[in-house]
Amino acid sequence: xxxxxxxxxxxxxxxxxxxxxxxxxxxxxxxxxxxxxxxxxxxxxxxxxxxxxxxxxxxxxxxxxxxxxxxxxxxxxxxxxxxxxxxxxxxxxxxxxxxxxxxxxxxxxxxxxxxxxxxxxxxxxxxxxxxxxxxxxxxxxxxxxxxxxxxxxxxxxxxxxxxxxxxxxxxxxxxxxxxxxxxxxxxxxxxxxxxxxxxxxxxxxxxxxxxxxxxxxxxxxxxxxxxxxxxxxxxxxxxxxxxxxxxxxxxxxxxxxxxxxxxxxxxxxxxxxxxxxxxxxxxxxxxxxxxxxxxxx
Numbered sequence: 001x002x003x004x005x006x007x008x009x010x011x012x013x014x015x016x017x018x019x020x021x022x023x024x025x026x027x028x029x030x031x032x033x034x035x036x037x038x039x040x041x042x043x044x045x046x047x048x049x050x051x052x053x054x055x056x057x058x059x060x061x062x063x064x065x066x067x068x069x070x071x072x073x074x075x076x077x078x079x080x081x082x083x084x085x086x087x088x089x090x091x092x093x094x095x096x097x098x099x100x101x102x103x104x105x106x107x108x109x110x111x112x113x114x115x116x117x118x119x120x121x122x123x124x125x126x127x128x129x130x131x132x133x134x135x136x137x138x139x140x141x142x143x144x145x146x147x148x149x150x151x152x153x154x155x156x157x158x159x160x161x162x163x164x165x166x167x168x169x170x171x172x173x174x175x176x177x178x179x180x181x182x183x184x185x186x187x188x189x190x191x192x193x194x195x196x197x198x199x200x201x202x203x204x205x206x207x208x209x210x211x212x213x214x215x216x217x218x219x220x221x222x223x224x225x226x227x228x229x230x231x232x233x234x235x236x237x238x239x240x241x242x243x244x245x246x247x248x249x250x251x252x253x254x255x256x257x258x259x260x261x262x263x264x265x266x267x268x269x270x271x272x273x274x275x276x277x278x279x280x281x282x283x284x285x286x287x288x289x290x291x292x293x294x295x296x297x
Contacts, residue, residue, distance in 0.1 A: 038261075042205060043055035095128060101125065121141055124140050134168050138164050
């Protein structure tokens with residue numbers, strides 16, 4: 001039996017460490033990005049654009065150009081949990097790639113009950129290659145929240161979070177990644193003295209490029225209670241891509257997603273439609289529209 005090379009061994013060790021930490025807490029959940037959501041919420045094993053700051057920070061080490069990206073939710077902003085996502089990336093800074101990002105969360109008057117919650121995530125990302133075809137990355141995140149129950153005053157809260165990612169380019173066609181989303185650092189502390197623990201979510205993913213025009217991706221969201229997600233991106237022309245996916249939400253529940261992407265020179269625009277659930281009686285992703293814009297420098 002052939003022994004694994006140094007890159008493969010590093011990937012195995014990093015993955016084992018992530019798995020070990022992941023089983024110390026309860027899971028968390030969230031997803032952003034028009035391109036990624038159109039592909040069924042798959043990107044951990046790909047991580048080849050600026051949205052890697054959320055999906056797998058290790059992917060930032062592969063980027064060659066600085067720039068910014070924004071994705072905004074166009075409808076269902078009071079029910080879909082993440083409204084806006086903004087990121088700026090600066091590669092090759094003393095051998096490191098840096099990223100700054102913000103996610104705006106907003107849940108409004110839920111089901112007419114008067115409940116309200118909003119939050120903002122501010123993250124600083126750092127990534128670097130550590131061996132041939134292997135990179136690692138991390139997010140340090142500060143989160144602020146506000147909430148109001150029925151007939152109550154607003155409560156404010158804050159916490160620190162940490163994400164860890166690893167990405168390995170097996171060859172020109174296959175890449176693998178693993179994300180430890182939210183390694184903790186602190187509980188969510190509310191100004192009334194109460195606190196909430198936030199759990200850890202381990203998310204492996206794989207990307208496969210059978211030809212230069214096609215990308216196929218599989219992710220598992222929350223390895224402890226797995227939700228399988230699947231996505232395809234197909235280049236129709238040098239500038240236009242079509243996307244399709246299945247976004248697993250829970251056991252027996254999910255939603256189909258669709259989208260288009262147009263890229264020309266330094267500019268790109270992405271659109272995603274996130275359908276209602278495939279199971280009657282479940283909301284799925286609510287028939288939500290998202291649009292994303294990228295500018296590279």
